[in-house]
Amino acid sequence: MPVATKRDYYEVLGVERSASPDEIKRAYRKAAMQYHPDRSNGDPESEVKFKEAAEAYEVLSNPEQRERYDRYGHEGLSGTTAHDFSRMRPDDIFSVFGDIFGDMFGGGSARRAARGVDLQTEVVISMADVLDETERSIEFTRRDFCDRCAGKGAEPGSKVTTCDTCGGYGQVERSSGGGFFTTRVVTACPACHGRGKSFTDKCHDCKGSGRMPKRRVVTVKIPPGIQDGQAIRLRGEGEPGADGTSRGDLHCYVRVESHPFLHRHGNDLICVLPISFTQAALGATIEVPTLRGKEEIEIPAGTQFGEVVRMRGKGLPDLRSGRPGDQLVEVRVEVPRKLNSKQRELLRDFAETEDARVNPESKGFFDKLKEFFEFE
Numbered sequence: 177m178p179v180a181t182k183r184d185y186y187e188v189l190g191v192e193r194s195a196s197p198d199e200i201k202r203a204y205r206k207a208a209m210q211y212h213p214d215r216s217n218g219d220p221e222s223e224v225k226f227k228e229a230a231e232a233y234e235v236l237s238n239p240e241q242r243e244r245y246d247r248y249g250h251e252g253l254s255g256t257t258a259h260d261f262s263r264m265r266p267d268d269i270f271s272v273f274g275d276i277f278g279d280m281f282g283g284g285s286a287r288r289a290a291r292g293v294d295l296q297t298e299v300v301i302s303m304a305d306v307l308d309e310t311e312r313s314i315e316f317t318r319r320d321f322c323d324r325c326a327g328k329g330a331e332p333g334s335k336v337t338t339c340d341t342c343g344g345y346g347q348v349e350r351s352s353g354g355g356f357f358t359t360r361v362v363t364a365c366p367a368c369h370g371r372g373k374s375f376t377d378k379c380h381d382c383k384g385s386g387r388m389p390k391r392r393v394v395t396v397k398i399p400p401g402i403q404d405g406q407a408i409r410l411r412g413e414g415e416p417g418a419d420g421t422s423r424g425d426l427h428c429y430v431r432v433e434s435h436p437f438l439h440r441h442g443n444d445l446i447c448v449l450p451i452s453f454t455q456a457a458l459g460a461t462i463e464v465p466t467l468r469g470k471e472e473i474e475i476p477a478g479t480q481f482g483e484v485v486r487m488r489g490k491g492l493p494d495l496r497s498g499r500p501g502d503q504l505v506e507v508r509v510e511v512p513r514k515l516n517s518k519q520r521e522l523l524r525d526f527a528e529t530e531d532a533r534v535n536p537e538s539k540g541f542f543d544k545l546k547e548f549f550e551f552e
């Protein structure tokens with residue numbers, strides 16, 4: 177990049193030459209928020225400004241480089257190890273200044289709070305449980321604060337000092353990549369697990385980690401209308417974060433058992449009902465299973481195979497509106513495989529009385545068949 181075309185770094189960040197390190201930091205955050213490609217839909221001009229601000233901040237936030245820049249301008253910086261931001265992806269630029277962006281999105285705390293691990297568990301309910309709100313108590317194990325050391329990792333009575341590795345900051349920077357493209361990445365301090373403290377004697381129970389597996393029992397409320405496989409999130413029931421705050425969540429997956437007679441189709445329930453051909457022909461009152469017990473339905477005379485009787489409001493409630501679905505009873509007419517002699521006799525007599533008038537559909541079929549052969 178030709179040095180002459182570079183804008184003045186103070187001008188880029190919109191600060192006075194006498195600006196304090198804090199003012200420079202605030203100005204850079206503001207510029208980075210304003211020009212971050214995620215917020216400007218990838219507008220190329222914004223990306224240039226975003227990178228320009230990163231470059232200005234890198235120089236002005238480093239006292240030694242700022243002094244050289246103040247004295248000699250851009251020329252004073254050639255040969256120093258500043259990043260070439262124009263060649264970096266915006267996300268990599270974020271990782272270079274990881275701590276200050278952590279602040280920005282974490283609400284201004286001095287340290288970026290590492291959120292604890294999310295956990296997941298499963299609870300099984302019956303189809304009938306889907307009708308109303310239901311509660312289940314769930315027992316699970318999570319890595320939680322050690323009782324002996326209250327999560328600090330130090331044996332009670334042990335001398336606690338500031339961690340030498342991170343200077344009490346809880347985070348360390350390490351370099352990744354190499355040569356020209358080296359970037360610095362901020363991670364939790366491995367020596368103190370992000371707590372910023374070290375001690376002469378590690379806790380005898382947790383060996384210094386500050387965490388022990390613990391059983392926990394919570395009650396989960398399952399709303400009516402839940403679908404098989406949906407999860408309920410219990411906020412803050414996961415594991416504690418590295419700094420002891422901001423727990424993860426517990427995701428409770430709900431499994432709905434299948435029912436022996438009722439099949440779920442959205443909020444409707446489908447029930448297959450076998451009836452005899454005499455019930456279908458003459459009509460009948462028949463008991464069917466529902467989720468709230470047995471109920472009688474009327475099968476009208478002349479019901480055909482596959483016809484559906486709708487039981488309004490006897491299905492499952494909608495998860496959002498609460499409005500109930502229907503139960504659909506699908507009729508299967510069964511033809512007897514065996515007849516005794518009396519039944520056979522009665523059916524023969526019946527067959528002799530049969531004519532086209534009582535079987536309108538088959539009449540239509542035979543009429544069409546006759547026409548078909550007459551055209552041959």
Ligand SMILES: [Zn+2]
Pocket residue numbers: 322323324325326327328329330379380381382383384385386387
């Ligand atoms: Zn402990």
Ligand SMILES: [Zn+2]
Pocket residue numbers: 339340341342343344345346347365366367368369370371372373
């Ligand atoms: Zn440390």
